[in-house]
Amino acid sequence: MLAFAAAAAEKYALVGKPAPDLVARGLDGENVRVSEHRGEIVVVSFWSGRCNTCREQLAALDRIAKTYASAGLTVIGVNLDDDIVRAEKFARTSDVQFPLLISAPANTGRDYAVDRVPMLVVVDRSGVLRAAHREFRARDEATYVRELRAFLNE
Amino acid sequence: MPTPTKPMAVKLLVRAVAWLALAASAVPALAQDPQAAPAASAAPAADATAPPADAATPAPAGASIVGTPQGTEATSPAAEPAPGEPPADTRALDETVQDLKKDVVDLNKELFVLEEELLFPANTQVAVFVSMDIGEFFALDSLTLKIDNKEVANYLYTPREAEALLKGGVHRVYLGNLKVGEHQLVAFFEGKGPNERDYKRGANLKFEKGVGAKYLELKITDRQRKGQPEFSIKDWE
Numbered sequence: 001m002l003a004f005a006a007a008a009a010e011k012y013a014l015v016g017k018p019a020p021d022l023v024a025r026g027l028d029g030e031n032v033r034v035s036e037h038r039g040e041i042v043v044v045s046f047w048s049g050r051c052n053t054c055r056e057q058l059a060a061l062d063r064i065a066k067t068y069a070s071a072g073l074t075v076i077g078v079n080l081d082d083d084i085v086r087a088e089k090f091a092r093t094s095d096v097q098f099p100l101l102i103s104a105p106a107n108t109g110r111d112y113a114v115d116r117v118p119m120l121v122v123v124d125r126s127g128v129l130r131a132a133h134r135e136f137r138a139r140d141e142a143t144y145v146r147e148l149r150a151f152l153n154e
Numbered sequence: 155m156p157t158p159t160k161p162m163a164v165k166l167l168v169r170a171v172a173w174l175a176l177a178a179s180a181v182p183a184l185a186q187d188p189q190a191a192p193a194a195s196a197a198p199a200a201d202a203t204a205p206p207a208d209a210a211t212p213a214p215a216g217a218s219i220v221g222t223p224q225g226t227e228a229t230s231p232a233a234e235p236a237p238g239e240p241p242a243d244t245r246a247l248d249e250t251v252q253d254l255k256k257d258v259v260d261l262n263k264e265l266f267v268l269e270e271e272l273l274f275p276a277n278t279q280v281a282v283f284v285s286m287d288i289g290e291f292f293a294l295d296s297l298t299l300k301i302d303n304k305e306v307a308n309y310l311y312t313p314r315e316a317e318a319l320l321k322g323g324v325h326r327v328y329l330g331n332l333k334v335g336e337h338q339l340v341a342f343f344e345g346k347g348p349n350e351r352d353y354k355r356g357a358n359l360k361f362e363k364g365v366g367a368k369y370l371e372l373k374i375t376d377r378q379r380k381g382q383p384e385f386s387i388k389d390w391e
Contacts, residue, residue, distance in 0.1 A: 023310045031295065031310040 013113070019044075019121065019129040020111035024078060024101035027091050032076060032099050035127065041151045042123040043075045043144075046114045047100075049083065049090035057118040057136040062096040064145060071152045072125070076101060080109050080117065120144075124151055270329075278331035279367040282307070282339070286319040288376040292353060292383035294319065295345040297372070299328055302337050306330060327372070332363050341372050343385055359387035 022044070023033040034042060045061055047054035058077055065075040075098040079087040084103055091100040108114075112121060115134075122131040131147055133140065274281075282299060286292075294316045299307040307328040311319075319325060340358040347353025361370065369390040377384045 023312065025310065029295075031312045033310075033312045033315075036312055036314055 014129050015132060017129055018127055019123040022078065022104065022108055024104040026099040026101050027088065032101055034076065034123065037074045038127050039125050040072045040074045041125060041148060043120055044123065045075065045077045045120040046080055046112065046117055047077055048079065048117045049081050049086035051117050053136050054118040055094060058094055058096050060141040062098065064148065065098050068148060068152060073148060073152060078104050078108065080104060080114060122148065122151060274329055274331055276367045277365050278333065280330055280332045280363065281326055282328040282370045282372065284319065284325045284327050284372045286374045289320045289374065291348045291376050291381060292374055293346040294343065294374065297327060298342040300340040334363050334365060336360060336362055339370060339387060341387065343374065347383065348381055355385050357385040357387050359389065361389050
C-alpha cells in the first residue's frame with residue numbers, strides 16, 4: 001500500500017515538468033527522439049515483451065493514433081526489457097503502425113519513473129509531461145481519447 | 155577554491171529570473187482585478203513560464219503595440235465599448251507586460267551564457283563538435299566518445315539530425331572540463347557504410363590541453379577515390 005502511494009506520488013511529481021528526452025532505436029533501425037516531436041501531442045507507451053496487457057494497450061493506442069494522427073498526435077512505444085530478442089519478437093508480432101522502440105537507454109525507466117508496465121505518459125505540444133497512466137483496462141481507451149482530445153484542442 | 159560558489163551564483167541568478175517572470179505574470183493578474191476585463195487578460199496570458207520560444211514573439215508586437223493587429227485584438231473589445239475602463243491604461247499595462255517579458259527573455263539569454271562560463275570556465279573547457287561532409291558513403295547512426303579511456307558521450311542520431319549535419323550543421327556532442335596537460339580522445343562512429351552495410355570505425359587524437367578553451371571537431375568526409383568514408387579529428391587552435 002505504501003509502495004503504491006509512493007508510486008502515485010512519483011507519477012504526479014513528473015506531471016507538469018518538461019518531459020525527459022528519450023532516444024532509442026526503432027525496429028526498422030531508425031532512431032526516434034521524443035523531443036523532435038515538439039509541437040505535437042506525444043504519447044509514450046512503455047511496454048515489455050512479457051506483458052499481455054501491453055499488447056492490448058498498444059492496440060488501443062494504434063486505433064487512437066490512426067484517428068488523431070492528422071490532428072497532431074504521435075504515439076511511440078518504448079520497450080524496457082533487457083532481453084532485446086524477446087522485445088523484437090513481441091514488436092514484430094504487434095500489428096501497430098507507430099514506431100516501437102527497442103534498446104532504450106538504461107536510464108529511461110528511471111527518468112520517467114516507470115515502476116510497472118504498461119505505463120503511458122502524454123507530452124504536450126510544448127514538451128511538458130501532462131498526464132501519466134499506469135496499467136490498462138478496456139475502458140481506459142475512452143479515457144485516453146477524452147484526455148487526448150482535450151490536449152489536441154489546446 | 156572558487157568552484158563551490160559558482161553553482162550558488164547560478165542558482166541566485168535563476169531565482170532572479172524566476173522573480174522577474176513571476177512579476178511579469180502578476181501584472182496581468184492585477185489588471186484583471188478592478189474591472190474583470192476578459193480581453194485584457196487574453197493578451198498576455200500564461201506564457202511567463204516558457205520564455206525563449208513564446209515570449210520572444212510577442213515582444214516586437216509590444217514594442218509597436220498600437221498599430222499591430224495583435225495589440226488591437228487584445229484591447230479593442232475592452233476599449234471601444236468602454237464600459238468605464240480607459241483604453242490607454244490597458245495599453246500601457248500591456249506594453250509594460252511585453253517589456254517585462256522581453257527583459258525575462260534577455261535575462262535568460264545572458265544567464266545561459268553566464269552559466270556556461272561558470273560551469274565550463276575557459277581554462278578547463280573542452281568542446282567536441284561533429285560535422286559531416288557530403289555523406290555519400292556513410293549514414294551516421296551513433297557516436298561514442300571517450301576521453302582518457304572514460305566514456306563521456308554516447309549519442310544516437312535520428313534521420314533528421316543526420317540530415318541536418320549533411321546540410322552543413324555542426325553538432326556539439328560534448329562540453330566538459332579537463333585539466334591542463336595531455337589527453338586522448340577516441341571516437342567511435344557507427345552507421346551504414348557503402349552498399350548499406352553496417353559500418354563501425356574509430357578515430358583517435360592525442361591533444362594538449364592548454365590554458366585556453368579547447369575545441370575539437372570530428373569530421374566525417376567522403377574519400378571519393380576509395381569510395382569510403384573518412385573519419386578524422388581536427389584540433390582547433
